[in-house]
Amino acid sequence: MTSPVKTTCPYCGVGCGVIATPQADGSVAIAGDPDHPANFGRLCSKGSALGETISLEGRQLFPMIDGRRVGWNEALDAAAARLKSVIDEHGPDAMALYGSGQLLTEDYYVANKLMKGFIGTANIDTNSRLCMASSVAGHKRAFGTDTVPGCYEDLELADLIVLVGSNLAWCHPVLYQRILAAREKRPSMRIVVIDPRRTNAAETADLHLPIATDGDVALFSGLFAHMHNAGAFASNYIATHTSGFDDALDAAEGWTIARTAEATGLDAAEVAAFFDMFTATEKTVTVFSQGVNQSTSGTDKVNAIVNCHLATGRIGRPGMGPFSVTGQPNAMGGREVGGLANMLAAHMDFDKAELVARFWNAARIATTPGLKAVDLFKAIAAGHIKAVWVMATNPVVSLPDADAARSALRACDTVIVSDMFATTDTARQAHIFLPAAGWGEKNGTVTNSERTISRQRPFLALPGEARPDWWIICEIAKRLGFDGFDFSSPAEIFAEYAELTGFENNGSRDLDISGLAGRDYETLSPVQWPIPAAGGRRRRFFAGGGFYTPDGKARFVPLTPPPPRTSEPGQLLLNTGRVRDHWHTMTRTGRTPRLSAHYAEPFAEIHPEDAEHFAIRRTQLVRLENRFGSAVVRALVTERQQKGSVFVPMHWTGETAPTGRVNALIPPHIDPASGQPGLKMGRASMSPVDVALYGFAVSREKPLLAGADYWALAPADRGWRTELAFFQRPGDVLSLARSMFGLPENVTLTTSIDARSGRISIARFDLDRLTFAFYLSPDPVLVSRQWAAGQLSETHADPLQRTRILSGRPGSDRPDPGPLVCSCFSVGANQIADAVTSEGCVTVDAVGAALGAGTNCGSCRTEIRRIIEAHRLAAAQ
Ligand SMILES: Nc1nc2c(c(=O)[nH]1)N[C@H]1C(S)=C(S)[C@@H](COP(=O)(O)OP(=O)(O)OC[C@H]3O[C@@H](n4cnc5c(=O)[nH]c(N)nc54)[C@H](O)[C@@H]3O)O[C@H]1N2
Ligand SMILES: Nc1nc2c(c(=O)[nH]1)N[C@H]1C(S)=C(S)[C@@H](COP(=O)(O)OP(=O)(O)OC[C@H]3O[C@@H](n4cnc5c(=O)[nH]c(N)nc54)[C@H](O)[C@@H]3O)O[C@H]1N2
Ligand code: SF4
Ligand SMILES: [Mo]
Numbered sequence: 001m002t003s004p005v006k007t008t009c010p011y012c013g014v015g016c017g018v019i020a021t022p023q024a025d026g027s028v029a030i031a032g033d034p035d036h037p038a039n040f041g042r043l044c045s046k047g048s049a050l051g052e053t054i055s056l057e058g059r060q061l062f063p064m065i066d067g068r069r070v071g072w073n074e075a076l077d078a079a080a081a082r083l084k085s086v087i088d089e090h091g092p093d094a095m096a097l098y099g100s101g102q103l104l105t106e107d108y109y110v111a112n113k114l115m116k117g118f119i120g121t122a123n124i125d126t127n128s129r130l131c132m133a134s135s136v137a138g139h140k141r142a143f144g145t146d147t148v149p150g151c152y153e154d155l156e157l158a159d160l161i162v163l164v165g166s167n168l169a170w171c172h173p174v175l176y177q178r179i180l181a182a183r184e185k186r187p188s189m190r191i192v193v194i195d196p197r198r199t200n201a202a203e204t205a206d207l208h209l210p211i212a213t214d215g216d217v218a219l220f221s222g223l224f225a226h227m228h229n230a231g232a233f234a235s236n237y238i239a240t241h242t243s244g245f246d247d248a249l250d251a252a253e254g255w256t257i258a259r260t261a262e263a264t265g266l267d268a269a270e271v272a273a274f275f276d277m278f279t280a281t282e283k284t285v286t287v288f289s290q291g292v293n294q295s296t297s298g299t300d301k302v303n304a305i306v307n308c309h310l311a312t313g314r315i316g317r318p319g320m321g322p323f324s325v326t327g328q329p330n331a332m333g334g335r336e337v338g339g340l341a342n343m344l345a346a347h348m349d350f351d352k353a354e355l356v357a358r359f360w361n362a363a364r365i366a367t368t369p370g371l372k373a374v375d376l377f378k379a380i381a382a383g384h385i386k387a388v389w390v391m392a393t394n395p396v397v398s399l400p401d402a403d404a405a406r407s408a409l410r411a412c413d414t415v416i417v418s419d420m421f422a423t424t425d426t427a428r429q430a431h432i433f434l435p436a437a438g439w440g441e442k443n444g445t446v447t448n449s450e451r452t453i454s455r456q457r458p459f460l461a462l463p464g465e466a467r468p469d470w471w472i473i474c475e476i477a478k479r480l481g482f483d484g485f486d487f488s489s490p491a492e493i494f495a496e497y498a499e500l501t502g503f504e505n506n507g508s509r510d511l512d513i514s515g516l517a518g519r520d521y522e523t524l525s526p527v528q529w530p531i532p533a534a535g536g537r538r539r540r541f542f543a544g545g546g547f548y549t550p551d552g553k554a555r556f557v558p559l560t561p562p563p564p565r566t567s568e569p570g571q572l573l574l575n576t577g578r579v580r581d582h583w584h585t586m587t588r589t590g591r592t593p594r595l596s597a598h599y600a601e602p603f604a605e606i607h608p609e610d611a612e613h614f615a616i617r618r619t620q621l622v623r624l625e626n627r628f629g630s631a632v633v634r635a636l637v638t639e640r641q642q643k644g645s646v647f648v649p650m651h652w653t654g655e656t657a658p659t660g661r662v663n664a665l666i667p668p669h670i671d672p673a674s675g676q677p678g679l680k681m682g683r684a685s686m687s688p689v690d691v692a693l694y695g696f697a698v699s700r701e702k703p704l705l706a707g708a709d710y711w712a713l714a715p716a717d718r719g720w721r722t723e724l725a726f727f728q729r730p731g732d733v734l735s736l737a738r739s740m741f742g743l744p745e746n747v748t749l750t751t752s753i754d755a756r757s758g759r760i761s762i763a764r765f766d767l768d769r770l771t772f773a774f775y776l777s778p779d780p781v782l783v784s785r786q787w788a789a790g791q792l793s794e795t796h797a798d799p800l801q802r803t804r805i806l807s808g809r810p811g812s813d814r815p816d817p818g819p820l821v822c823s824c825f826s827v828g829a830n831q832i833a834d835a836v837t838s839e840g841c842v843t844v845d846a847v848g849a850a851l852g853a854g855t856n857c858g859s860c861r862t863e864i865r866r867i868i869e870a871h872r873l874a875a876a877q
Contacts, residue, residue: 005459006033008446009047010102010439011583013326014038014174015448016047017526020440020459028054028440028459037526038152038448044173044857045581045595045823052592054440054460060422061464064433072465076472079389079432080479082414083119086387092121092364096376096385099126099339100392101328104444104456106490107469108330109337109497111391112345114473116338117362118482122350122370123385125341127393129373129676132331134293135324136340137674138302141557142310144549145347146335147510149541150285150321151450151528156182157319160281162192164216164305165291165680169200170580172289172325172449173859180204180858190281192274194219195291196575197605197647198640203862209274210642213573213681214295215264218561219271220304222260224252226275227312234313241310241545244556248307251558263564278308283319289327290577294680296562299673303557310554316543325449332447336511337497341370342675346501347511359503360484372675374400374668380408387414391469392436394585396425397653400677402663403629418469421587425654425661435466439588442468444490447529453513454526491521502533510541510548567683572610573645574624574682576662580859581823582651590656593715597786597820601712601723602633602652602660604686605641614686619780621689621710621725624648626682629664632689632710633657634723646686650679657712693733695724696781698788699772703740716789733776737762741772752806761806768797773805783808784816786828821863824856829867836871844868 004021017036021029030051034041063075070078086094097115099108115124128136139146152175155161161179168176183189193205194216202208211219227233228249238245257275261268278284286309292301306322314320326332338345345356350367357365371379377399379385388409399405409415409429417430420438427433440460447453462468470490477485487493495517502514515531516524531537547554567573581595589595604622606614616622622635624646633648641647652660666682689710697703700719705711710725730736734749743749743764750763758778764771770791775781787810796802800811810816818830835841835850844864848855854864 002459005457006455007457007459008329008454009043009050010329010456011046012172013328013331013449014172015329015446015452015454016043016174017454018043018047018050022459027051036454037452038450039174042174042177042857044859046583046589047174048824048857049589049592049595050439052594053588054438055591056463057591058423059420059463059466060433060435061466063435063465064422066431072467075432075434076475076479079416079434080476082432083387083476084480086414087119090386092119093123093370094385095119095121095387096123096371096380097389097391098373098376098393098395099124099334101126101128101131101326101331101334102392103334103469104330104442104446104490105333105337105497106444106493107473108334108339109493110470110473110477110485110487112338113360113484114477114482116344116366117357117360118364118477118484119480120364120366122341122366122368123376124339124370125373125376126334126339127373127395127398128328128331128334128340130294130398130679131290131327132293132324132335133340133372133674133676134295134298134671135288135302136335137299137671138306139324141299141303141673142306142554143542143547144555145510147541147548148324148332148449148451149316150323151539152178154285154319154321154323155179155287158283158285159188159319160190160192160277160284162194162278162284162286163201163205164194164286164288166287166289166325167195167199167201167577168287168289168325169204169859169862171327171578173580173857175325176201177858190277192277196642196645200580200859200862203866207270207273207277209264209266209270212265213565213575213645214297214562215266215564216292216301217297217304217559218255218260218263220301220308221252221559221561222255222257222271223275223278223308224248224304224311225255226257227279227308228252230279232279233311237313238311241547241553242556243551243553244558245311247558248556251560263561265564282312282314284314285319285321285323287323287325289325291680293676294678296669296671296678296681298671298676298678300557300559304559307556307559310556316540321540329448330446332449332451333445336447341372341376346497347509355504356500359500362484363482372670374670374675374677377405377408378668380412383411386412387416388412389416389418390426391418394424394426394587394653396429397585397661397663398650400663400666400679401628401668402661402666404668418472420466423655424585424587434472435464436472437462437466437468441466444470445494445524450528452526452528453516455524494521505532507536565681567644571626571683571685574662574665574684575645575647575680576650576666576682577647577680579649579651582649584651585653586651586656591715593717593789594823594826596714597789598823599649600714600721600785602631602649602657602662603636604633605636605638605647606686607641607643607645608637608639609643610646610686611635611637614688616686616688621691623687623689624665624684625687626665626684628667631662631665632659646684652712656714659710660712689725689727691725691727692729693726693776693778694780695726695774695776696783696785696788697722697724697740697772697774698770698792699741700770700792701742704742705740707736707739717793719792721785721789733760734762737772737774740774750802750806761808763802763805765796765802768795770794770796770805775808784810784818786818786820787816790817821867822853822860825852827851827853832864832867833871836868842868842872
């Protein structure tokens with residue numbers, strides 16, 4: 001065992017501190033860092049499973065050109081030569097870099113410096129455009145700069161927390177657990193959730209407003225008008241520290257409770273209850289996320305929320321404020337260094353080009369904004385951009401109109417991709433592939449949602465020829481002939497960046513970390529900005545005004561709510577987002593059996609009445625379709641979904657379930673102020689899929705799936721689990737099984753066929769070990785997935801056990817754990833139900849004491865509560 005290393009989780013913007021301890025057997029023990037101010041030792045299911053994502057399986061460990069192995073010199077020379085010829089021939093704007101909030105600050109800083117300072121184009125944008133751009137634009141409109149005014153502590157100090165378009169329970173789980181713990185201590189604290197779906201966050205809330213899609217501007221306009229009428233406004237704050245109040249009030253006029261209720265699809269009583277709560281509670285924090293940002297009215301939603309906080313003076317004081325929670329681990333860091341095409345660097349706009357050019361000694365500074373993500377990919381498709389470098393993001397999956405994004409890359413002359421995996425849908429389009437170092441190998445800093453800068457420290461050696469992104473960028477910059485990239489470590493880059501934030505600042509810019517310039521980088525502990533060299537640190541912004549607008553006053557924004565979103569005849573609104581245990585396009589979480597078990601395939605949440613209307617039965621496959629594309633996913637019929645709308649997660653890809661790429665259906669419509677696409681704003685028709693044969697398989701080897709019309713592949717302990725469907729009945733199922741699992745024709749298979757139901761089971765044992773079990777049925781296959789996947793780890797010398805595998809049912813001596821609920825302790829729904837009915841565990845804590853479930857990260861506690869509710873009656877009998 002080597003000594004523990006303090007680092008930061010590479011997933012969400014909570015930015016939890018992690019202690020990683022490499023073990024003698026090559027594994028790494030992961031624990032929450034008790035000293036980190038974001039999590040004080042807690043981790044969620046994804047963070048806890050980090051040790052399982054660091055294996056080198058599937059990693060690309062050397063550079064490639066057109067699929068051919070090359071050395072670094074050749075790869076870097078080729079990349080630089082191709083970029084240079086495009087720039088020389090067509091000008092700097094003919095090239096683009098598309099980056100990511102998963103880059104470290106140091107990577108991001110040099111990428112931005114190279115593009116905007118030396119190549120001379122602002123065509124560098126990032127997946128943060130799909131994520132935080134509307135918050136950035138809203139902050140800049142109101143505050144004159146992109147500042148998050150508050151901090152995490154406010155969430156514990158607040159008396160009211162309003163979550164708007166945020167499933168915090170699943171997407172920022174540690175923050176959510178902090179809120180729940182605070183409410184437990186102080187039961188008067190209230191949580192309101194504003195989300196069209198009854199999410200996990202909504203289930204633990206005191207009030208859930210199932211708002212109609214994009215009703216948010218109307219709701220907060222109504223709140224603005226209501227608070228004005230109630231005399232709740234802070235007239236002193238408004239007069240001293242803001243401008244534009246009268247226009248905002250005029251715009252909100254007439255937004256009565258009745259009108260608001262109508263525009264938001266909510267009950268007038270619910271609206272009134274929310275308005276009264278908000279009006280009466282000074283210590284209110286409004287947390288918002290993608291239900292706000294990912295909309296063509298996203299920036300207006302942000303300002304509708306901020307208007308209410310400004311007008312009540314509830315900003316920058318303990319326990320109050322608007323709070324945009326960031327998605328990615330370094331979404332904030334990217335915004336800081338200038339990773340977005342419309343910002344220059346260090347929170348400076350293009351009007352500061354001369355200053356930045358002087359600081360950088362820049363050869364050719366960009367003076368105007370570049371293309372934003374959606375337009376950037378359109379420019380690639382149109383041939384205006386001839387070379388693109390994609391770094392730490394998977395746009396073929398995550399951009400709207402995803403098939404068009406793939407075609408754009410296919411048509412592009414030069415595609416360079418930096419990733420850890422060469423098999424992603426995007427990396428498959430690369431001409432030049434550059435193998436990047438990943439979490440645990442990389443070294444640098446990230447900034448979380450509350451402006452805390454933490455170190456990501458390496459605890460593993462660089463594998464193969466993988467290199468950190470900052471090194472790759474600097475090597476290419478040098479080959480392009482630019483000075484200013486002679487960095488020998490991330491520490492040197494950070495020091496330069498810190499100096500830039502303080503350069504000719506004198507309090508004119510919020511972002512100032514010049515106080516860190518001389519600080520020892522290796523031992524840097526988590527620290528919240530601003531940290532000016534001259535002193536003047538503070539936790540929060542704007543309690544006493546001091547905005548970064550020309551007159552120092554915050555700006556109210558007058559708003560007109562968009563017309564209510566309706567679906568066209570025969571279509572449903574298409575909402576998208578995340579599940580608890582997966583991270584985006586699953587390149588990392590998709591490698592762990594534990595995290596893959598909670599949801600193992602793509603699905604659509606459908607309201608029971610819509611299911612009936614569209615003739616869709618539970619668990620069958622459905623096709624969603626519109627003029628952009630189509631997707632085939634599993635039907636998950638649930639009342640948590642609003643009628644008239646379906647929800648499909650964004651996670652599945654060509655690698656894991658090729659028909660499940662929901663972004664093929666999302667229109668590339670953008671918010672006019674921020675350029676952020678409305679990723680929650682699709683529309684699609686829905687129909688049942690005519691399936692001839694459904695299949696489910698567990699197997700030791702990865703199956704070959706070429707013949708299946710639908711498949712979803714997930715790892716299991718010691719193998720794989722696969723959902724399948726065939727739209728035409730395959731001729732010979734035994735040959736199909738042999739070809740799927742790579743067995744010659746003469747290998748004997750164990751089979752069982754039920755002529756009446758048409759169900760077929762096929763298995764193969766190698767000595768006493770199961771090689772595969774394959775279940776086929778004209779109806780969705782009824783086999784306990786967790787149990788079947790578990791059979792890959794068992795021995796089966798006993799013929800009775802082999803029979804059970806064929807029948808797809810555990811014996812009474814081996815209870816079926818049921819679908820996974822708690823991924824930290826691998827506890828299934830049946831085990832929890834059993835604890836309720838036979839052991840009388842009728843509280844979540846009692847279930848926890850009996851099974852461990854829900855006692856680590858806590859994210860599954862609402863699911864446990866739901867199971868208890870469902871089985872309570874049986875327990876009482
Ligand atoms: N488990 C997990 N956690 C993650 C991530 C992950 O991939 N997996 N990704 C991280 C990243 S990058 C991000 S950006 C965050 C995102 O975190 P969240 O924003 O919390 O997650 P989403 O599921 O994208 O969307 C949140 C909710 O917005 C709702 N919504 C849709 N339309 C509307 C609307 O018009 N109004 C309102 N009020 N709500 C609406 C959806 O129903 C959904 O429940 O999560 C981060 N954390
Ligand atoms: N329909 C729909 N679409 C969405 C969203 C939605 O809610 N709905 N959400 C949007 C949002 S908020 C986001 S943030 C995006 C996320 O979407 P993406 O950024 O496309 O998703 P990831 O899977 O996180 O992609 C990160 C890639 O970088 C690689 N990687 C990880 N670390 C490193 C590193 O250090 N260096 C390098 N070079 N590579 C690395 C990973 O292997 C992976 O391939 O999706 C957006 N798309
Ligand atoms: S909440 Fe979970 S995913 Fe987010 S930083 Fe913490 S451990 Fe990582
Ligand atoms: Mo995001």
